[in-house]
Amino acid sequence: MRCKFNFTEISLYADGQYSGRKRQEIEDHLPGCSECKERLEKIGLLRDSLHNLAPIEESEGFDFEFNRRLKDRLEGHGAPTWDAGIAAAFARLREAVVYPVPAAVKVAVSFILVVAVVAGLQTKSLQKIPTVEFVAGDVKIYRPADGRWTTPRVNMRLKAGDKIRSQEGAIFNIASNGRYKARIKDDSLIVISKLDSGWNNIDTGFSLSHGDLMVNTTEKFKGSSMEIRTPSCEAEVVGTAFMVRVEPELKNMTWLGVLHGKVEVISEVHPLKEKDEKRAVVYVSSGQKTTVKPYSYPTLPELFSEKEWRMMQELYQLSQKRQILLLVGTEPDRIDRLLKPAPVYIPDMRPRTVPASIQRTIATIVKATDQKDYNTLDKSIKSLEQLLEKHPNPSYDVEILMFMGSHYHYIKDYDNAIRVFRQVIRKYPDSEYASLAQCAMATIYQNDLKDTNMAKRAYTLLLKAYPNSVDAVRAREALTSIR
Amino acid sequence: MIEFMPSDDILVERAKAGERAAFDELYQKYKRPILNYIYRFIGKRAQAEELTQEAFVRAYINMHKFEPKAKFSSWLYRIAANLSKNFLRHAQYEKRFLPFKQGSYDGEDENRGFIENIEDSARKPDEIAQASEAERFLQAAMDKLPVHLKEALILCDIKGASYEEAAKIMRCRPMTVGSRISRARQKLAVLLGHLKNGEASK
Structure with a gap:
């Protein structure tokens, strides 16, 4: 029924x-x-x-992303990209060809088309599109086209609109064919807001939601531009090395330090006023820093504190392409890590210049250290030293010398350890590891050889030669404890 | 505790006069409801966030077109609904005509049920764990509903709007809302029934 x-x-x-x-x-x-x-x-x-369906919450950086979107739209940044331009031209061309056209004109049209495509291909190959140079740790990239977070690959081309999120301890390097390098590290979120490249220049825009961004540009950067936006300010760059940090805990305050060159920092003082009235600009030159809170004036540029100098040291690393990484970190306790002994990491970088024999020997040393096989260690370190003399190369010399010194110390061959560290200071006094080598020598004198006088001299030298280095902190501590 | 909250009308008026802070207040008030609305509509989290941002960008740009006769929230929900519908239409088009797009095709896609599809929705693992089994079934079944039925269902049964409020957003008569909800419930009951049987026989 x-x-x-x-x-x-x-x-x-x-x-x-x-x-x-x-x-x-x-x-x-x-x-x-x-x-x-x-x-x-x-x-x-x-x-x-x-x-009763559980409501969801917006993810971190949501408001920031919204403001960026809105700002882009209001400023008309959504301009068609180069590819879209070609596509539009194509569409127009197709429409145009529908009408009956004299044969000669058709020929002319197709000729222009071919030229356009060929020219397009050439421009593409000449473009200085930034790529992923190095990834370590937990880094994820979000492509609007893919619609999900994925792990970035080395040599992957970056696009405008890409979001990159790195977690504590992670490092992510971006390189634009000799024009600049940028590094995002630790807990950071960045959006590539603009990426326009011409024949010989590249205009990049980054939006830093929170965390650290370092940029180092080269002479080739001339003619290019870079714009970095944070929740409180914009920075514009010409031929410089600098670092930006956004701290969500401090109400999105932006910290900006310049290692060399000059950076123009613009902040939005009043969001409601007309364009000309609402902006405040300061210029920050090398060795200086400024801080900007949202909707306030940037502070007048000041000199770095010692801690900040140390933070900026990492920028030097960024400018050099290292074939071998010494895993000691940049904190004052790096001396302890060096003498533990320190491991090295050989990144998957092309072209690789580290000879296979050296790589093999390093692998043997690492294995022998694990197994506490002192005989093999002794032999391998000595053969590594000979190999290094045969294949010297500034792109890995320092790291291998430091590695050797660290392992000589491990097998208690202190004389050789000191000799190797001294070599580092003599040959590469400007290297970021020179102060560490000096500190290692001093530590060996103090702890292993119990030679207080030599230790004192070595620490004093360290303070004199590298007063701003991270190892100077340790030297000061040690000197007070010796007295 | 009595909290002073300026009404939408006042905020809208100020926002129309170009006061960004007033718009920001509206944005803070509605961003989460709109996000949830769009999320239930399209079932994909990352895209829902993007569409929410887009909805507010459009609201800001078109603020001068907004007629104070209507409710601001209805207008906002309508923008969100239109964006979601466009998104779904586009997604359907891509699925039907561009199966090889982005190399995502791995030979198994065809056989994937809609349960697996929601797991792609860029949720973090802990969120997936939190979202109960029942909730996932429900969202997956909702994804299968025709758009106009889904819209009515989300507005009334999830957001808790009355037929009249929903009718204003959907631009139809309240009784149409009623019949759409009834059809949505009928279909949902069938879908969930199938789902449970299907799961049990696995």
Whole structure:
């Protein structure tokens, strides 16, 4: 038997849409009709479970991303990209060719087309599109076209709109064919907001939501531009090395330090005023820093504190392409890590200039250290030294010397360790490891050879030669404890 | 505790006069409801965030076109609904006509049920763990509903709007809302029934 009420009527009844007679009719009908009772139950169940769906929250950086979008739209940044331009031209061309055209014109049109495509291909190959140079740790990239977070690959080309998120301890390097290098590290979120390249220049825009961004540009950067936007300011760059940090804990305050060159920092002082009135500009030159809070003036440029100098040291690393990485970090305790002994890491970088023999020997040393095989260690370190003399190369010399010194110390061959560290200071006094080598020598004199006088001299030298280095902290501590 | 909250009308008026802070207040008030609305509509989290941002960008740019006769929230929900519909239409088009796009095709896609599809939605693992099994079924079943039925269902049963409010957003008569909800519930009940049976027989 068909029931006299349909599903819609029961649904409307459940939502309280009926009153009076109709409502009474359904209420009288319900107890006697199992079908309608079941319907009502189902509707109630469904309504409850829909109502109880857990609401989601926006992810971090959501507001920032919204403001960026809005700003881009208001400033008309959504201009068609180069490829879109060609596509539009194509579309127009197709429309144009529909009309009957004299043959000669058609030929001319197709000729222009071919030229355009060829020229396009050439421009593409000459473009200085930034690529992923190095990834370590937990880094994820979000492409709007893919719609999800993926792990970036080395040599992957970056596009405008890419979002990159790195977690604590991670490093992510971007390189634009000799024009600049940028590094994002630790807990950071960045969006590539602009990426326009011409024949010989590249205009890049980064939006830093929070965390650290370092940039080092070269002479080739001339003619290119870079714009970095943070929640509180914009920085424009010409031929410089600098670092930007956004601290969400300090109300999105931006810290900006310049190692060399000059950076123009613009902040939005008043969001509601007209364009000319609302901006404040300061110029930060090398060795200086500024801080900007949202909607306030940037502080007048000041000189770095010692801690900040140390932070900026990492920028030197960024400018050199290292074939071997010494894993000691940049904190004052790096001396302890060096003498543990320190491992090295050979990144997957092309072209690789580290000879296979050296790589093999390093692998043997690492393995022998694990197995505490002192005989093999002794032999291998000595053969590594000979190999290094045979294949010297500034792109890995320092790291291998440091590695050797660290392992000589490990097998308690202190004389050789000191000799090797001294070599580092003599040959590469400007290297970021020179102060560490000096500190290692001093530490060996103090702890292993118990030669307080030599240790004192070595620490004093370190303070004199590298007063701003991270190892100077350790030297000061040690000198007070010796006295 | 009595909290002073300026009404939407006042904020809208100020925002229309170009006051960014007023718009920001509206944005803060509605960003989460709109995000959830779009998320339930399209079932994909990362895209839902983008569409939400886009909805507010459009609202800001078109603020001068907004007629104070209507409710600001209805207008905002309508923008969000249109964006979501466009997104779904586009996604459907891509699925139907561009199956090889982006090399995502791995031979198994065809056989993938809609349960697997929601797991792609850029949720973090812990979120997936948190979202209960039942919730995932529900969202997956909702993704299968026709757009106009889904819209009515989300507005009334999830957001808790009355037929009249939903009708203003959907630009139809309240009774149409009622019949759409009823059809949505009917379909959902069938889908969930199938799903449970299907799961049990696995």
